[in-house]
Amino acid sequence: MAVTVKVMHRPEAGETSYLRATLKGMALTFKHLVNPKKVTIEYPEERPFLSPRWRGTHVMETHADGRPKCVACGLCPTVCPANCIRLVGGEDDMGNRYPIVYEIDEFRCIFCGMCQEVCPVEAIHVGVHFENAEYTRDRFVYDLDRLMEQDHPSTLLWDPSDPLSE
């Protein structure tokens, strides 16, 4: 990225007047004061626009029978730059590899979405969700059950019809 330098013109001594500048500024603010176009989004009634690539708290996809899709491959804890995923793999009674423990510390998470990108079985996703207030801090460590319960849609960061983003 090239560095661009904006050259500011500073008025020379004798060119400037504080009062006039003040009046100019006040005219400007007054213009905005009466300007009916406002930028505020009245949040609970009016929903903010979330970018298609918005990355919010996680969702764990499940199979039709309620099992998590995660196969405990260990790629997401490996790739996670914030080191916020804890995973202990194991084998379920059907002989499949599955996560015995899968926890995401949403406080440590930086929502980069790499876990979703790296997941080979499309199990973990970052979601289109940002309303995640809690009464206690430990509620922000999402365990597997919690992640599976999340019902908000997952982000479109990844397009299922175009897995390799070609």
Added chain:
Amino acid sequence: MSESATKPMVTATLDGRTVTVPKGTTILQAAETVGVWVPHYCYHPGLSSPAQCRLCLVEVQGAPKLAPSCVTELQEGQVVHTESPKAKEMRQGVLEFYLANHPLDCPVCDQSGECKLQDYVHAEGRVHGRSREPKRGFGRDDYGRDVLFYGDRCGRCTRCVRFMDEVAKDPRLTVVERGNRSVIDTFFEEGLQGSAFAGNIVDICPVGALVSKDFLHKARAWDLDHSPSVCPNCSQGCNIDLHVRDDVVQRLRPRANLEVNHHWMCDYGRHRYEWMNRQDRIEVPVVGSSADGVALEWGLALRQVADRLANAPQPVMAVASASSSNEDLGALAHLVRALGGGEIVFRSERAEKEIPLPGFPTLTRRYDLVPNRMGAEILGMTRVGKDDGTGGLEGWAAHRGTLLVLGDELRDVGVDFGPSAGLYVYLGSYPTPAASSAHAVLPVTTFAEGEGTFANVEGRVQRFWPGVRPPGLARPAWLVLAALVERLGGAAVPESAEAAFLRVAELAPELQGLTYEAIGTQGALLNEPVALPGSRS
């Protein structure tokens, strides 16, 4: 070196490099001498080569067909291309064939991260497979022992079959069926039950077809730290790697040493690592008896112990452990000498029989189930007690002099050990009732946490490196003992394990002249020839 003088050499060009090797060397081995790694599955340096994986094909200039480099001997003046377009295209094709029926279940495969198929395909495979056909499946099979077989992942390299045939000389595996339906299988229901070396087939499997039940789903390959070490479970001293994740030893893997264990190790040693992860540890020095013992930091603890040692009641007797390194044992011997001399004994477990690997009998699970009996003996320590590692200390309860214990957990003696001793210092890693009457309990590191050397049954001194961080205030025993010696007016504390090793040589002429550098990763023999114990001593 004299070998090369008598053996005719051939010189050839390999990928533009000139390579000179003894006649009879295969192209693949010759390439490895100049750092060209030809992909291969079925070839293994410890096994015969059937040349069936067809991945190591290289272009030999002038030859009509590509040559399997694992069996083709390098000829004088040959020009070999391992990276020519023809060879690469062919490898890409073969890799595509491998993947045609491979389940591509890397996410759940234990081999993921150390899989040759993954590596090769990633390095030079096709980006998109062309196979649109359904894949045939075999499911998984329990081979018995520690081995699980996932038939779908198998590339039919038959390394496992050949290992069992040629090295274990216990042909329990074979290929059944032909063509695409061929699959590795065991005979009847027995599987690998009773084989003492079957674990090796998991190591040599280049893909995830054979996996260890013990290691299954435990850790990902890329999470593991590898630290070279020596198997501590018998006096053979197989070279191993400790595979460690988060300071927990996850598995042991053999490390190649053609003179000790080739590429193999026994299942007995392989599966005895859980003790390295024991959590009940002595973590701080405690000075005083169990009733009024005080946890101290090292400086204070050492000063108080040294003060008491300065007036150590005589005679001095010590119990060592043949699982301790030469450095630790040497430091103990130095301390005993500084206290005016005394008897040092050790106890060790012995097995009923040896278990040799038929195809490489140099590798044998030895009678002694401790790694450093040889080291203890050359330092003048004597073995006492029974073959199960107990007994031999019966008369010690009445001992009134100074009593030193290093490493021995004293499982069989209990709380009545040493209460009458004038001074009782216990250096160990694990809490034990026998230490309850000790005047000082000093925490020392285990084998997995420290650096040092063992002398194996044939008198080979081999180094091991730390793989796990020690808990709490545990310190290497050689450091603790040398610090005591220094406070008693002896030599200064050695700065490293290497320096400690050099000091051991003062006590044992067999070790003189040996250095860590000379020992390296492959070990070095003791100076004076040591008779191999052919029979039970």
Added chain:
Amino acid sequence: MAYPYVHEKEVQIVSRGWGKPRTRTIDGWRELDGYVGFRKALEMGRAAVIEEVKKSGLRGRGGAGFPTGLKWSFMPKEKRGPHYLCCNADESEPGTFKDRELLRWTPHQLVEGCLIGALAIQADHVYIYCRGEFFEANQVLARAVEEAYAAGLAGANILGSGVSIDVTVHQGAGAYICGEETALMSSLEGRRGLPRVKPPFPAAVGAFGRPTTINNVETLCAIPHIVRNGGEWYRQWGTEKSPGTKLFCVSGHVRRPGNYELPLGFPMNELIYDVCGGFEEGRKLKAVIPGGASVPILSADECLACCLDYEGVQKSGSMLGCASVIVMDDRTNIVKQVRRMVEFFAHESCGQCTPCREGTTWLSRILRRIEGGKGTEEDLETLLALGTQMTATTICVLSDSAAVPVASSIQKFRDDYLALIRRGEAVGVV
């Protein structure tokens, strides 16, 4: 006219005596100058026998066409241990049925040939590796060997000459791959019939680790006649480079399929339309596979000018192989036939080499898909690419064999494939 049908243009040398049960006995064979050649060979000595065979220009009849005399001369001159002669009677190439007839009708001819061969290469033991499915032939052959032993023609100190040759008939278990010489030796040794890497070649390290020569049944059957009559005699038939006669196993849509012993260099046109009687009314030639399932298909045009000798067929773009001529008329669905051949190879692949193990099955699956009308045009490219990947990358030539008919059929009958792919219509019904 004997044996089901003998055409006037045939030259009966090895097929002499076919159809007469008496020929199976040692007496019946002696009536046809049997064992004269062997006695003569014993007198000549082994170097002269090899010389005579070289002079005859006899080429291996198993498929590769390698000169037999030359092959024998590769055996170590100085003997340091046992040598072996293996007779490859594991005839299993689709479309080939000549050895079966030789074994059934003239077993002594083979035994004599084996004895002469063993003499020439100083072999102590002859193994006749006979295909397991040849149940009758096995019994006939075993009886012939017993008769030979009884007559003192085999075993220790044959006819007082001091030469000892044992003959063993080994019954195979029915694997196509065991027709490959190294796999045959593995099977003979009692192991899985898996081809081995060459080098070392069998002449250096063969069966049981000893120098071994492997010859086809038909080759060995021609030996007694050559030795008896001399090499020059044999050259009166055939061409300069491919002398002698050859059994042609003609199958397919001709009126009179069967075994025909004809001089090499015989025109294919004549074989089909004259010797075999041509096609049924209203049918015409579509394709010919001149040398068993593993050689390239020839289209009708290419057949016209084709002369049936090793060089002639090669010039037309195929190989003579073991001369099993499979003739197909215009009712033939080429895709189906190729698929069946490839499925055969997929089934018979030993499973050692990856390209063969995976490739043959892959090819057959794609072909089955195309045949079912679900193929795409990319599949044709894939088939050709896979064929290239399978060629010359394996231990034996089975994978090449499977790739060859696919590649040649796509090349020559692409329209048949495209009809299936684009319209789902098969060209031909059988």
Added chain:
Amino acid sequence: MTQLSPTVFLVFTAIKVIVVFTAILLAVAYMTLAERKVSAFIQDRLGPNRVGPFGLLQPIADGIKNVLKEETMPATANRFFFVLAPALSIVPALVTFAVIPVAAPLPTPWGVVDMVVADLPIGILYVLAFSSLGVYGLFLAGWSSNNKYSFLGGVRSSAQMVSYEVALGLSLIPVLILAGNVTLTEIVHQQQSLGFWYALPLSLSFLFFVISSFAETNRLPFDLPEAESELITGYHTEYSAMKFSMFFIAEYAHVLTASALMATLFLGGWSVPFWSGDDMFWRAGVLVAGLTESGQPILASPAWWKTLVTFVAFAVKTSFFVFLFIWVRWTLPRFRYDQVMHLGWKVMLPVALAYVILVAGTVLVLDQLGVEGFLFGSALTAVSGIATAGFIFFVDRDRILRGAPRGRLPVSSR
């Protein structure tokens, strides 16, 4: 139209005290809302709109919140002064309002009631005295917190207040010269009778008074005592809950008072422009609308609706200044401290002094010439206009923005 009997006077005064006190606090509450709304609008936002319609109940919610919040007290604070400071800060702001007349007198059955809590004869002096007291609240808060930042805030506020007190006082002298009185009701009356709001004939005074008021109320661009970015809110860093709120209320009460004062002194107070119906003032115990040529009083005719109309006029004028305060706050950045001192001492003090002389001289000349009434006002307006324009053109130019002269930057950090 007579004055009230003492008893009724006391009753009405008590009522006025309660009403005015309540009204000021209510106004202050809504000024906070206004501040937030205006700032929001200036920044193209919507401002508080959750509590009540258009957020009108927001101040009440804030008040409840502030009452309920935890009171904290630094361990090392001087407890007495720490508690006293907010009270000291809020009281002067409130009591100053007592002398400001908010409307024309209201006729009642018991007599005519002045719409001023206490029509003190020393009006302006009282204002100056009490507004000077405000600094104690801030300074004590800063000092008693025992916090470096708070202390700095306190020091700054005292210095700043003292500096601008001077300019403020000097800018009032022309008003007094012109009015010839210090009673605020009288000043209102003088403006009515002159027919000119003093903003015109005393334009430079007006300008200085406005500027000084900003400084006195610690509003931007003079909010150095509570500069968040430098002093983490300065003197009230350590304050929380209601004590903090009292500073907050004090600031807005100051603003309100200053606005009312400016309206009264320079915009004619409650008088409605171009309408003589509201002219009424006390002369010798009689409410008069004016004097005849001969000096006979013309009786005024107070009415409840006139009171209402004049109150609205006063409210509008005051609101304008309140709005000005807010407007300026969200427009201008904060001065540097040296700039504040420079402006106060080196610009406004000498110019205000000179202006006093100019006005006094002009008035003297005009009096000598016998000029009166409209002509008097116009002449003074012209003179002041020239002075103001001159000030702006010559004095303001390049005086404030320039920092330390070039080439003399501090080098200690190099």
